[in-house]
Amino acid sequence: MYRNLLKRIIDLFIALALLLLLAPFVLSLTLILMLTNKGTPFFLQPRPGKNGKIFKIIKFKTMRDLDPGSTVDVHNLNRVTKAGHLIRKYSLDELLQLVNVLKGDMSLVGPRPLLVEYLPLYNEVQGKRHLVRPGITGWAQVNGRNSISWTQKFELDVWYVDHLSFSLDLKILYLTLIKVVKKKDINQGIDKTMPVWEGN
Secondary structure (H helix, E strand, O other), X not given: OHHHHHHHHHHHHHHHXXXXXXXXXXXXXXXXXXXXXXXXXXXXXXXXXHHHOEEEEEEEOOXXXXXXXXXXXXXXXXXXXXXXHHHHHOOHHHOOHHHHHHHOOOEEEOOOOOOHHHHHHOOOOHHHHHHOOOXXXXXXXXXXXXXXXXXXHHHXXXXXXXXXXXXXXXXXXXXXXXXXHHOOOOOOOOOEOOOOOOOO
């Protein structure tokens, strides 16, 4: 009942309530980023959702665009703007994914949606992470996020799919709030985000 119906109803209610409550803050942040990012406050990127269906994830833009022909690593944190550093510090770049939740692309809790390029690389067990909607936060995020290996991350994702429940989702949301307040596990290092996964 929870997995197939109540989870979606709760997602809709909470996402809508938060967007209405945070609307003035979201609008202010959008205006600030329009000024600092040359008129482009949002970052949209294709990601695989439930059953591998592709959708566009929505985030606040925190990194400068790469110049054509640039050899800079796309994951290099030197690309993060001054405003982007502050936004990432408190994970505010994820706020707009509440819109993805309303649209049905995502859930509040679930395995994080990764790059489309990774789809052919998953083995049968790892692919189970796509049996549920991806989440704004998840079991892997509250158990190490970027400080754990890809193998550990996928194991945690699959464990979540197998043990999905209302009580587990509540626990993950609570632990996420604690980590955001403590600004813990935001990035793996001073100049990198999670390295690109190349498969097993």
